[in-house]
Amino acid sequence: MRLTRSHQARLDMVEGLKVFIGSNMMPEVRREFDAWRDRTKPSETELRDRKFMANHLERDPLYQASRGLQRLSQEAMWREVIAGLESRRPEIEATLELPIDAPGSLSLNPDLEMPHYYDSNEFHLQPGNFHRDDLAGVIYELGVATYTMHRYGSAGDEMGRALVSVLPKKDYRRILYIGCGPAYKAYPVADAFPDAEFHAIDLGAPMLKFARHRAAEHNRPIHFKQMNGEATDYPDGYFDLVFCKLLLHEVPTKAVVNCVNEAHRILAPGGVFANLELPSYDSLDPLSAYLMDWDTLHNGEPYWRAYHEMDLLGAYRDAGFEAELIEAHSEWGGAKGNYMGRFAYHVSMGQKPGAD
Numbered sequence: 001m002r003l004t005r006s007h008q009a010r011l012d013m014v015e016g017l018k019v020f021i022g023s024n025m026m027p028e029v030r031r032e033f034d035a036w037r038d039r040t041k042p043s044e045t046e047l048r049d050r051k052f053m054a055n056h057l058e059r060d061p062l063y064q065a066s067r068g069l070q071r072l073s074q075e076a077m078w079r080e081v082i083a084g085l086e087s088r089r090p091e092i093e094a095t096l097e098l099p100i101d102a103p104g105s106l107s108l109n110p111d112l113e114m115p116h117y118y119d120s121n122e123f124h125l126q127p128g129n130f131h132r133d134d135l136a137g138v139i140y141e142l143g144v145a146t147y148t149m150h151r152y153g154s155a156g157d158e159m160g161r162a163l164v165s166v167l168p169k170k171d172y173r174r175i176l177y178i179g180c181g182p183a184y185k186a187y188p189v190a191d192a193f194p195d196a197e198f199h200a201i202d203l204g205a206p207m208l209k210f211a212r213h214r215a216a217e218h219n220r221p222i223h224f225k226q227m228n229g230e231a232t233d234y235p236d237g238y239f240d241l242v243f244c245k246l247l248l249h250e251v252p253t254k255a256v257v258n259c260v261n262e263a264h265r266i267l268a269p270g271g272v273f274a275n276l277e278l279p280s281y282d283s284l285d286p287l288s289a290y291l292m293d294w295d296t297l298h299n300g301e302p303y304w305r306a307y308h309e310m311d312l313l314g315a316y317r318d319a320g321f322e323a324e325l326i327e328a329h330s331e332w333g334g335a336k337g338n339y340m341g342r343f344a345y346h347v348s349m350g351q352k353p354g355a356d
Contacts, residue, residue: 007080078139097209130204130206140207160186163245168272170241180201183224184211190222193241270351272351272352274347280346292304327344
């Protein structure tokens, strides 16, 4: 999906602002922070305390300016994407309703109850969230490319490649992607296991309609269903691999536990549950951790902090998994404009005991 040249130019300007914040402002914020730390010599315990960090940073004009511009750029990004699509809305909506004669399928459930944590939020500040705008999938794909400053590669599937690099090399008969959104980030998983039957679920019908059309256009025979990952209607032991990417930080900890338990139920003995996420707070330096936590209150990520502070591997083990944390190489970790410096994705990997 492409915008007109004039609308794309406006969106490029927003992306330029995001690059400026990350490449010019944030390195200076770090230099000032490092100088203050060297001068005052706070303890590691103090640096890991949000109130202590806020007492210093929230009074710093450069930090304030960087965060104000970050919020402004996020709101402007969605505004420009939506404005660029508005004149084509009837055409796009009609296209998304057309039947598709291609391998794969789409099953929607208009009676599915939306969880309060989902229905009441606008993740990443996307207006209408992922289910209240018929163009949510198109809006998301265009917005995320700008949001991430095109660091997920031209196909937007960098995370999928990272996940494939650490998945156990096995013969998976059936694979399930939970919280798939437009699903293109998982194409590398489908390509790595072409003989597997590939399923994907999401709460948002607009996301799934767009995902189905996009998958068909890219010759990916994926079976999409509108379901809640906390309680699916698949039978016990149906899948050999269940995975998600950047999903579990979007839901409250109770829902995280429910998703882990459900993954265990629908996996066959020996099956694998893999969850790819950004690195945990405690694996980052104190400033990067504090900057990540900013999203909890200011970027439509209300469960971000709780996720990063929960014992996820403990939840895996409580569900019955043998669990470990694995690092997956990030192609853009450390790229210019990335305030966290070099990092690897964290993959919480669980295996259901049983057959090899």
